[in-house]
Amino acid sequence: MLRSMYSGVSGMKGFQTKLDVIGNNIANVNTTGFKSSRVMFKDILSQMSAGATAPTDGPTGGSNAKQIGLGVSIGSIDTLHLAGSAMTTNNPTDLRIDGDGFFAVALESGAEVGNTFLTRAGDFHVDGAGNLVNSDGLFVLNTGGEAINVPQGSSFQISSDGTVAIKNAEGEVDTENRIAVVVVRNPEGLEKAGGNLYRVGQNALGIDAEISLDPDDESNAGAGGIVAGQLEMSNVDLTDQFTEMITAQRGFQANSRIITTSDEVLQEVVNLKR
Known part of the structure; x- marks a missing residue:
């Protein structure tokens, strides 16, 4: 199975969590003393395709490692304890x-x-x-x-x-x-x-x-x-939340497109038998 499909799935799950957090922030925009939250992402361990080589005194220099990322995960969900109005x-x-x-x-x-x-x-x-x-x-x-x-x-x-x-x-x-x-x-x-x-x-x-x-x-x-x-009052800033919502929505759509494209590539591989 293509690695890109699994990467797209992890991206969709991550942005879904981000939308959940944003939705909760907006729902509590008038909640007394409420502190908004944010989602931070981190990449998943990359697969090593080729290792790095050190430079030598010979005719060739060193080369960098070749790594393929395996997607994204939730790094943290932080509560922002900034003062509300x-x-x-x-x-x-x-x-x-x-x-x-x-x-x-x-x-x-x-x-x-x-x-x-x-x-x-x-x-x-x-x-x-x-x-x-x-x-x-x-x-x-x-x-x-x-x-x-x-x-x-x-x-x-x-x-x-x-x-x-x-x-x-x-x-x-x-x-x-x-x-x-x-x-x-x-x-x-x-x-x-x-x-x-x-x-x-x-x-x-x-x-x-x-x-x-x-x-x-x-x-x-x-x-x-x-x-x-x-x-x-709540420290939720609606301007920031709606901006982040748009970003999360577009990120979700982009990752779903990765899955669709990976599926099309797999379909082409299956059709090689015909």
Whole structure:
């Protein structure tokens, strides 16, 4: 079978994956805190047709190797953690991180660090029990790993360093909590868990390292401040996505043409018997 046919098949599979990623990016163009992805290709190991020869002192010089490529494969699918644009809502529980940090949320208050999810989506709410939660009911954690609770009849104000000042009916500050903002060394190593959440993957942190909720920990340097009344929107650029879509479509068509041409050549070989 012609090698070109297999190369064309690998190209079609690669561009199909690229179109899948582009489609997901476009679908999430209005998703709060969404980070777009991109597909990077790499060539498959080439077959050696003739090896290289070294130059000599004789009448001939060296020659280069002759290699035939065997197609393409997916090199990586990267998540681009670039900041999205800010949208002003004036809702006091809508928060945006002006920096590289992530909010920490969990299914239960006091959850272990390993059971904590990270998110850039700050569309939070106060539930019926007075807890600050995300849209799926996960608790927004403070720097102590506990849920942030606003007692009934109290008001609150969130400052730029994430401090939640809870005031009583007389307007006096009763308690203060500080929202945890976490920095990850390699944010591309985070794994998407759905619901605008990220799970800390094996390549997100250093060896034997864990995320820290302590704002004074040196690992959280550059976390950034919190802006109340704003949300971070998706960082998907439709212009780039549609351009990449056209490129992927043409690449898919070109590879399908390779398969068609290879099939025609094989048909000619079969017809030699006639």
